[in-house]
Amino acid sequence: MAIPLDTASGTASETASETASGTVSGTAPDAAPDWSRNWAGNVTFGAARWHRPQSIDELRRLVAHSDRIRAVGSGHSFSTVADTRGDLVRLDGLPPVIDLDPVARTVTVSAGLRYADVVFDLQRAGFALANLASLPHISIAGSVATGTHGSGDAQRCLAASVRALQLVGPEGDLTELGRDTDPDDFPGAVVALGALGIVTRLTLDIEPSYEMAQRVRVDVPLDEIAADFDAVSGAAYSVSVFTDWGGPDAQVWLKRRTGRGDSGWNGGRAAEQPLNPVPGMPPEFSTRQLDEPGPWCERLPHFRPELTPGAGEELQSEYYLPRAAAPAAIAALRGLGERLAPALHIAEVRTVRADDLWLSPAYGTDSVTFHFTWVKDLDRVRPLIAAVEDALLPLGARPHWGKLTALTPPELAARHERAADFGRLTRKYDPSGTFRNAFTDALLGTD
Numbered sequence: 037m038a039i040p041l042d043t044a045s046g047t048a049s050e051t052a053s054e055t056a057s058g059t060v061s062g063t064a065p066d067a068a069p070d071w072s073r074n075w076a077g078n079v080t081f082g083a084a085r086w087h088r089p090q091s092i093d094e095l096r097r098l099v100a101h102s103d104r105i106r107a108v109g110s111g112h113s114f115s116t117v118a119d120t121r122g123d124l125v126r127l128d129g130l131p132p133v134i135d136l137d138p139v140a141r142t143v144t145v146s147a148g149l150r151y152a153d154v155v156f157d158l159q160r161a162g163f164a165l166a167n168l169a170s171l172p173h174i175s176i177a178g179s180v181a182t183g184t185h186g187s188g189d190a191q192r193c194l195a196a197s198v199r200a201l202q203l204v205g206p207e208g209d210l211t212e213l214g215r216d217t218d219p220d221d222f223p224g225a226v227v228a229l230g231a232l233g234i235v236t237r238l239t240l241d242i243e244p245s246y247e248m249a250q251r252v253r254v255d256v257p258l259d260e261i262a263a264d265f266d267a268v269s270g271a272a273y274s275v276s277v278f279t280d281w282g283g284p285d286a287q288v289w290l291k292r293r294t295g296r297g298d299s300g301w302n303g304g305r306a307a308e309q310p311l312n313p314v315p316g317m318p319p320e321f322s323t324r325q326l327d328e329p330g331p332w333c334e335r336l337p338h339f340r341p342e343l344t345p346g347a348g349e350e351l352q353s354e355y356y357l358p359r360a361a362a363p364a365a366i367a368a369l370r371g372l373g374e375r376l377a378p379a380l381h382i383a384e385v386r387t388v389r390a391d392d393l394w395l396s397p398a399y400g401t402d403s404v405t406f407h408f409t410w411v412k413d414l415d416r417v418r419p420l421i422a423a424v425e426d427a428l429l430p431l432g433a434r435p436h437w438g439k440l441t442a443l444t445p446p447e448l449a450a451r452h453e454r455a456a457d458f459g460r461l462t463r464k465y466d467p468s469g470t471f472r473n474a475f476t477d478a479l480l481g482t483d
């Protein structure tokens with residue numbers, strides 16, 4: 037039986053006022069965003085019309101009367117994946133739904149919600165998601181559509197927790213697809229770049245709530261990380277390595293589930309005070325560290341939900357590689373370190389378990405991901421992205437759908453063995469091309 041949770045109460049228990057020292061300059065997550073552009077401001081949406089429907093029926097009518105329509109989530113993608121010249125729809129005006137089914141171990145959420153809107157209600161009800169991305173301010177539907185991930189040798193990308201979804205098709209029709217009920221199409225329909233229809237509801241796997249504790253090791257030699265990558269990435273439930281590739285060392289953030297054994301790996305030395313993954317940024321933005329136990333949703337993200345870090349002063353690119361390539365990739369990036377470091381806020385290495393979702397960058401491959409948070413200067417960053425790709429593409433890299441890349445869409449498609457199957461799926465669910473945009477046309481061809 038589904039139990040509606042109180043969606044109005046989704047706030048963190050560790051509030052800004054508890055911890056903020058007067059130096060925090062974060063904005064409240066609800067500060068009015070500029071919807072004409074993405075979060076970073078590097079993409080100005082070309083939409084002829086914007087819509088914010090208040091009901092599913094209104095959304096269905098909009099879709100039925102549109103030739104070209106797309107949804108945008110929280111606009112955190114750096115690529116043009118969400119853009120359109122037709123109609124662009126925000127779903128955050130739809131009635132918020134968070135329905136818990138403790139027996140089936142699922143939560144069904146409306147597609148306009150962000151992780152931050154859901155996880156605290158889930159936690160209060162005694163349940164949890166398996167993983168989260170670095171910040172909880174991103175929408176669930178948009179994260180799922182691009183194969184967004186957190187970290188963990190045993191953790192798959194966030195889309196892999198989707199058990200079912202509902203979408204509005206080109207005629208305004210409602211379609212339900214489930215992992216168990218539609219085994220042929222479902223793996224192609226989850227990481228779908230918005231190209232199959234407008235997702236209105238997602239049903240996610242949940243598990244009993246768990247506690248975590250986070251600690252940071254500093255001055256960990258990159259030599260040691262490359263030499264025994266499995267020991268480092270396997271040292272806790274979720275592990276992130278932060279470096280700017282310019283020096284010999286890295287920070288390693290270890291998020292362990294309390295009550296589970298710790299691997300005992302202890303490279304470098306323990307951080308003695310809380311840190312921010314981005315050097316020079318205030319630690320108050322970060323989730324609690326120093327091995328202090330707390331709920332999963334207040335440890336898995338790096339950044340706290342009640343403060344928005346940075347507000348768009350960055351660009352990002354990221355690559356998923358077969359994890360066996362980790363040492364070679366680390367060596368290659370260290371070779372570029374002198375060029376990369378001055379243009380980086382920070383870079384991060386994480387791991388993602390293989391999944392079966394056709395367009396997931398971790399499809400069929402246990403992966404290591406190399407993420408780059410660049411300064412917001414595209415002219416300066418573009419050649420560096422190309423240099424990184426020259427180094428990582430021969431190692432099997434697949435770029436993140438939501439981030440910047442020098443690859444053309446056809447080159448991107450060539451890195452996904454199920455891209456042609458996905459093209460067939462879009463023609464089945466969207467024969468009129470209602471949900472296509474320039475990005476998917478270039479990716480899939482226009483025949």
Ligand SMILES: Cc1cc2nc3c(=O)[nH]c(=O)nc-3n(C[C@H](O)[C@H](O)[C@H](O)COP(=O)(O)OP(=O)(O)OC[C@H]3O[C@@H](n4cnc5c(N)ncnc54)[C@H](O)[C@@H]3O)c2cc1C
Pocket residue numbers: 075106107108109110111112113114117118119127147148169170171174175176177178179180181182183184185186229230231233234235236352436438439
């Ligand atoms: C500060 C920051 C931190 C980040 N951290 C991480 C991280 O830790 N890990 C990671 O992997 N990525 C990360 N990203 C990238 C981010 O997770 C992805 O870009 C993700 O797509 C963002 O979700 P969104 O809702 O903003 O999507 P948008 O950019 O709004 O949209 C992305 C795609 O989803 C589609 N879409 C959105 N809603 C719907 C819907 N209802 N129905 C159909 N299609 C829909 C859009 O059409 C578009 O194709 C980060 C980005 C930023 C800016």
